[in-house]
Amino acid sequence: MADLFDNAPSTGEPQRNAPRPLADRIRPAVLSDVVGQEKILGPDGPLGAMLAADSLSSLILWGPPGVGKTTIARLLAQESDRAFVQISAIFSGVPELRKVFEAAKLRFQQGRGTLLFVDEIHRFNKAQQDSFLPHMEDGTIVLVGATTENPSFELNAAVLSRAQVIVLERLSLADLERLAQRAERELGRALPLTGEARERLLEMADGDGRAALNLIEQVAAWKVQGKLDTQALAQRLMRRAAKYDKAGDEHYNLISALHKSVRGSDPDAALYWFGRMLEGGEDPRYLARRLLRMAVEDIGLADPQAQTQALHAWETYERLGSPEGELALAQSVIYLALAPKSNAGYAAYRGARALARQTGSLMPPAHILNAPTELMKDQGYGSGYQYDHDAEDAFSGQNYFPDGIKRPVLYAPVERGFERDLKKRVEWFAGLRQKRRGDERG
Known part of the structure; x- marks a missing residue:
């Protein structure tokens, strides 16, 4: 169920006849009443299993707003017979934490545990997060933190190592x-x-x-x-704005979805994620840059026009602005999604960089070095170089790698799009190279 009950007053008694919000009136009384999180609360789910074994450990509840983080924490305390203490990382600092820990120690000495629920736990800094560790380790508290942000990015490794991350799902x-x-x-x-x-x-x-x-x-x-x-x-009613944080997880999730939809040649899905990002307020220039990256990384020479098309769409947006210019970007999305795909150029580039790191500072072979001085000529610079335009088929077949390196194959074009033609050229030159070397040995 949703985080429906965050706003219950912590001090004072409500007036007997004061109106209660609907969310408060239908608050779940037991975990089985919680809606939408059966995977984690069922008998075979992580929380259901913990309660059945009476072995509740510290938890990080990760999920979007309104999916039940506060409600689940409160009911976990109830069903494990622990005191429930709630703080918010937005409003609490070191003095508040110290008071909470002192009260939990007294409670622990009296034989009762404390479930400390920390809302927005990712907003605590490293020192504040570290302050939980000794109290988690000696059993004074069971920490249940709630966050809408990816814990692996926002929480200390020490806290994560002592708590189980539970992912709560958006309600269907x-x-x-x-x-x-x-x-x-x-x-x-x-x-x-x-x-x-x-x-x-x-x-x-x-x-x-x-x-x-x-x-x-x-x-x-x-x-x-x-x-x-x-x-x-x-x-x-005004429609509620879709959840979208241009600097957070949702930003990276959606651009990943867009990129993979283009790579997967699905123009409809690609347009959907493109639209989702625009509706969320994403800068169209960021999308234009990412589309250009897709053209280079996932299409490459299978369709050389893809890069040109992406650049022209970006340029068109800069000239027209929003909203008209966004249509050019949408057309680029469609073109890229339907273009033949190849990462052969990308793979060749990465292979070349890796080989360069492995081989250090090996010199080029002497025959392709310039020899502007007599000393360099005496050292053999340029000796034996064959001018390709003078050779048959304008191809000498000479070696251009450093001496001692076995010739690698870095670029392996695919049988798609324009790279089908490039593959024929690569094979033709490979055959000529082999023939020239055979002629030299003969």
Whole structure:
């Protein structure tokens, strides 16, 4: 279920007749009531197995907003009979942490453990994260950290080595529908929406259970006759912006999806991820640069026009700007996705760099060195060089690698696109080279 209950007051008692938010009213009482995270909470899931064995360890709950991190942490404390303490890395510093640890020590001495839930744990610096370690190791606390960011990038290795990372999934439409039905039972009435409008409402939540319940509560308060259709719903509600962090995981996830869709020759999927990034506010110039990279890295000489097309699309965007220029980039996406693919040039380049590192500073063979002075001529520079234009087929077949290196094959063109022709040329020159050497030995 969603992170529905982050806002319960930590001090003071609410007024008896104060209205309670819908999310608070349908708060799960047990873990089996949590929606959408059956893979981790079921008997065979990691958390289900821990509770069954009475061996709850420290955890990092990683997932997007509104998928149940706070709720699960609270219920884990309840079912393992530990005190639940919640802090936020945004508002807490060293003094607050020290108080929490001192209280947990007293509790531990009295025979009761503490589950310390740290929201936005990735916002703590290294020293603050390190302060948890001794208390995790001696059993004073079970740490449950919540983060929307990739823990492998944001958390200390020492913390990660002492905690199990649990990945929570974005809620599906089916999960959100279960939440909606639970909300309707609590409200005692159905939402005033047609079936299509109801689905559109849940889509607006974008996998966030807390957002879904907030939208449901808003719609349920409307005084309307009959049922609203999708158009009427759109007039009353603004669509929620898709989650997209241009500097975070979502940025890298989506550009990876776009790149792999182009590489996989799927123009529809490539356009979808391209559109997702634009809708999220991505800079079109970044996309233009990445498209050019795809043309060089994944298409190369299989279609030499791909690089030109990507450059022209970038140039067109610079001249037209948004939104018209984005159409040129979209056309580039389609062209690149449908172009023949080859990474032979990329592989040859990487192979050449690796060979260069291995062979150090070996000199070129003497016959291809310039000899501008008499001393250099005396040293054999340029001796025996054959001018290719004077040779049969304008090809001498001489060796151009350093002496002592066995001739490698770095460029291996594929049987696709223009590289099919290049492959024939490579094979033709290889045959001529072998013939010339045979003639020299004969």
